[in-house]
Amino acid sequence: MDNYPLLNLFWTMLEFFLWILWFFLLFKIITDIFRSHxxxxxxxxxxTIFVILLPLIGVLVYLIARGGSMHERDLDQAAQADKAFKSYVREAAGPGGGGAAGGSQVDELAKLADLKNSGALTQEEYQKAKDKLLT
Structure with missing residues (x-):
């Protein structure tokens, strides 16, 4: 450890950090290239060939030429992922796609519970209506 001073250790850590940062940027740009419509x-x-064969120049030129719209493509992808997730949740939430049918079923159950609690329905009537609604 005597042959490797502390300043060299910091320099090596900086080079390692910059190397990882470079690869992150390279993969981000390659992803952006293939995501672009x-x-x-x-x-x-x-x-892709330009970025791979001449990485330093290719990445810098790409950032200058198309870097401003990278953010827009990121937002579009996030919006599409959010839309797909919400659609999946709606489908999984209830029958018939979870849309109006799933929401109306919950509303109907709440109304039945209110009617039972107010005394307008007996326990047997409530149970029959609930079974009919759930099947």
Whole structure:
């Protein structure tokens, strides 16, 4: 450990951090290239080859040329993922896609419970109506 001073250790850690940061940026750009809907296949192939063969220049040129719209593509992808998640939750929440049928079923059960609690329905009537609603 005497042959490796503390300053060299910090320098090595900085180089390691920058190396990982570089790979993160490279993968982010490659992902953005393939996610882009406004580019054709040849454009995507050209940018990918440019970024892989000349990584430093390719990444910098890509950031200058298309970096401003990367954020918009990120937002579009997040919105699509959110929409898909909400759609899945609606489908899983109730019968008939969980839309109006799932919501109306819950409303009907709440109304039945209110009627039973107010004394308008007997326990047997409530149970029959609930069984009919749930089947």
């Amino acid at each position: 406004d580019m054709g296949g040849w454009g995507k192939a050209g940018w």
